[in-house]
Amino acid sequence: MNKILVTGGCGYIGSHTIVDLIQSGFDVISIDNNSRSNVDILNGIEAITGKKVTNYSIDLCNYEDTKNVFRENRDIVGIIHFAAYKAVGESVSNPLMYFENNLGSLINILKCAEEFNVSNFVFSSSCTVYGNPDEIPVTETSPQKPGESPYGITKQMGEQIILETIKTNNIQSILLRYFNPVGAHPSILIGEIPFGKPANLVPAITQTAIGKLPSMLVHGSDYPTRDGSCLRDYIHICDIAHAHTLALNYLIERKNKVNPEIFNLGTGDGYTVLEVIAAFEKVSGTKLNYTLGPRRPGDVIAIYANNDKAKTELGWIPQYNLENMMDTAWQWELKLKNTAI
Template identity: 55%
Template sequence: MKILVTGGLGFIGSHTVVELQNEGFEVVIIDDCSNADEKVLDGIGAITGKTPIFEKIDLKEKNDVADFFQRHHDIEGVIHFAASKAVGESVENPLLYYENNIGTLVYILKALSKKERSNFIFSSSCTVYGQADEMPITENAPVKVAESPYGNTKQMGEEIIADTCKVTEGLNAIALRYFNPMGAHPSAEIGELPIGVPQNLVPFITQTGVGIREELSVFGDDYPTADGTCVRDYIYVVDLARAHVVALKRLIDKKNRANYEIFNVGTGTGSSVLQVIESFERVSGKKLNYKVVDRRPGDVISAYADTTKANNELGWKSEYTLDQAMKSAWDWEQKIRNKS
C-alpha cells in the first residue's frame, strides 16, 4: 500500500516514514528541502533496510502537485507534514506562511477530492488551544484566537479540511494536535536537525550541552507554576510517529466514527522548563549553563494534553519517559557533532 508523506525528510516526517516502512507500507516522500537534508534518506535506509521513493517538489507549484498525483494514482493515504513552522518568522513574514501552509494544503486536498476514496492525516498543533482555560487540555477545549500566523495556519488548516470533508464523499481525515515533540531515533541515524538557531527548547539544550551555544535563556521564572517556569507536554518523536501510523490504519480499516476526527497526541504530563533542564543533566551527567531572563511575549503558561480520546479510540499511548527521550536527543547531538 503506497503512502505519501509530505515533508518526509523533516524531523517528525522522517521518523514517521521509518514507522510506516517498519509496518510494511511503501512510502513516497515529497520535500522541497527548504528545511531538510536529502542525507536523511540514508538514515531512513540504514534503519529500515529500504530507502523510500523521494521526489523533490515544491508543493506551492499547483501543476506539479497535480502531475504527481496523476503519476502516482495508486496513493492510498497522505500524511501531510510539509509546512513552515517557526512562530517568530511567521510574525515577521505572514504571507510566506499563509502561502506555504495553506496553499499547499488546498492543492493536495484538490487532488485527493478527485479520488474515489482517500485517507488524509494532518499535522496539527496544540497551538490551536492558546492558553487553555483548564488543564489537561481535551479536544473539546475552545480554539482560541491565534497568537501568530503560524498558529493561525493550523487553525485554518483544520477548518479547510473539515469543510472539504463535508462536501467530498470518500475523503476521510484525521487531524493530530500534538504537543512538544523531542528526541531522536534510538539508532541515532535520524533526529532533529534545526537550521540556524533552534526554535525548540530541547535542541537548544543539547546544543548548549555540546558547546555550540554558550548559554540557554530561560524565559521567566515568575509564572504561576510549581517552579515558576512554563510547563509543556514533551512527547518522544517515535511515540508521535507511531500515532500517525495508527491514525492512518484507522482510516484505511474504516474504523473512524466520522469522516473528520481530531485527536490530541501527548504524554498527558506537563514538564516545566527547569524539569527539562534537570532531565538533561541527569542523562548527560553535565551541568547546563543557563540563566533566567525576562518573559517572552506570546508564551502560554501551561499546556499539556488529556490523551484519553487517543488512548481509547486509537488504542495509542505514549511509552517513553522524558529521560528516555532526552537521552536519545543527547546521543543524536553528540553523534552529529562528532561527525562534523
C-alpha cells in the first residue's frame, strides 16, 4: 500500500481524512504533538476502519524530530499537511505565535519532502486567502485581498512558500482552499474536539445547546447580508476529507496540469450565522440561547465558493446538506457529554 503522512492527524479534519484514506486503500501515519488535539481520537479511527494508526507526538517546528520520522518511514509517497493553529481571534491577539508555528512547521515539512524525495504534497489552505472578496462566489482565480487576520496571512504566505519551493524540486502540490468544515463522521465515533472556548460557529452552537456555555454571542448583526450576520459556506467534514483523498490520487496519477493546482472546497451555497442557528434548532428541537453582539476583529463579511473546478477535475461532489451537518454535529456533542474524550 502507498504510505501517506498526515500532519495534524489527531485534529478535526486530519482524523476524518485518515479514515477516508484508509477506506480508500492507503497506509497512513500521523504527526501530531496534540497541543490542540486529543490522541484518543485515534481509537475512533481504529473503530471505524479496523486499522491502528501510528502517531508521532512531535513538534513539527523541531526539524530534527521531524526528519527522524522520515528516516524511519522511507516509503512515504505523499504528505497531507494540516498541522497549524487556526483560531482567527487568537491569531489577532498573538500574531507571532501563529507566524512561528504555522510557517515554521510548513518549512520543515517541505525540507523533509525535498530531502526524502516525497513528490506528492497536499496543503490545507483556506478561503481566508481571498480576504474580503469584491465578488462572490469566489473562484480559484479570484484576486487575493489583504488577509483579515494573521491566521489568514499565514495561509497566504504558506501558499507562496510552496509556490516558490516547488520551482526548485520535483514536488507536485495541490492547494485545497476550503471553506467552513462542520459536522462529524456519521458513525459519531469521531468529530470536532474544541480546546478552550470554541472559536468556530458550530461547536459554539452545540456547546451552548447542551449547557457547556450559558449563551452564545453572534458576532455582528449589521453586516450587508440577508439578515445582518456574517455569511459563510459550510461544508460537511466528510466531504472535505474525501476531497483530500481525491487530490492525493490526482497527484499520484499525475493528472495535474499545473504546479501547484488550486481547488476551492465548498458547497457553493452561502448561509448566514442566523440561518445556521435556525437549521440547528430545526434538527435538534432545541431553542438556542444567543444574543446579537458587535463585530469581531478579523471576520470576513461574506464568502462562499464556486466549486466547479473541484467537481470537474477531481470528480468531487459534496454529499451532505446543512441539516445533515447540524445533525451530525449535535449527535457528536451528545456523545461527548457521555464519554471521556
